[in-house]
Amino acid sequence: MRTGLLLAALIGLAGASHISSAATSSSTDATWAAYGKLEESTSSYCAGGSVPMPEWAWPTEGQVDIRGDKLTFTTASRAPNSSFTVELKGLQPDGSGRIVSKDNKNREFYLTLTPGTGARPFYLTYSYNACRRGYTPKT
Numbered sequence: 001m002r003t004g005l006l007l008a009a010l011i012g013l014a015g016a017s018h019i020s021s022a023a024t025s026s027s028t029d030a031t032w033a034a035y036g037k038l039e040e041s042t043s044s045y046c047a048g049g050s051v052p053m054p055e056w057a058w059p060t061e062g063q064v065d066i067r068g069d070k071l072t073f074t075t076a077s078r079a080p081n082s083s084f085t086v087e088l089k090g091l092q093p094d095g096s097g098r099i100v101s102k103d104n105k106n107r108e109f110y111l112t113l114t115p116g117t118g119a120r121p122f123y124l125t126y127s128y129n130a131c132r133r134g135y136t137p138k139t
Contacts (some may be wrong), residue, residue: 030118033138036060
């Protein structure tokens with residue numbers, strides 16, 4: 001009887017451990033070229049704002065690197081806040097989720113990943129404006 005209970009407890013713990021690691025694991029390491037552009041508008045004044053934001057006014061090309069729990073987008077663009085790194089903690093088991101991070105001026109921004117692993121679309125928005133930039137794998 002005790003042996004059966006011990007065996008059941010060990011199997012339960014092993015299963016819970018597997019579920020826990022799946023829920024916190026971000027995605028597989030990957031690198032791909034990406035193209036980012038302002039969505040639903042070409043205005044540098046997203047959503048009728050009054051402050052020009054050059055980092056939103058034109059498309060950008062760069063490279064996405066996912067290593068462990070970090071996603072880095074690097075671009076040669078000289079526009080402010082074009083390159084960024086975020087920690088991929090709290091993603092859903094399917095790889096999707098919304099990450100809250102801060103830029104080099106301590107302003108919050110949000111990165112929203114679509115489901116999947118490796119190369120896939122994601123979106124960036126800031127807390128201080130209504131601009132949304134979509135990044136897609138470049139093919």
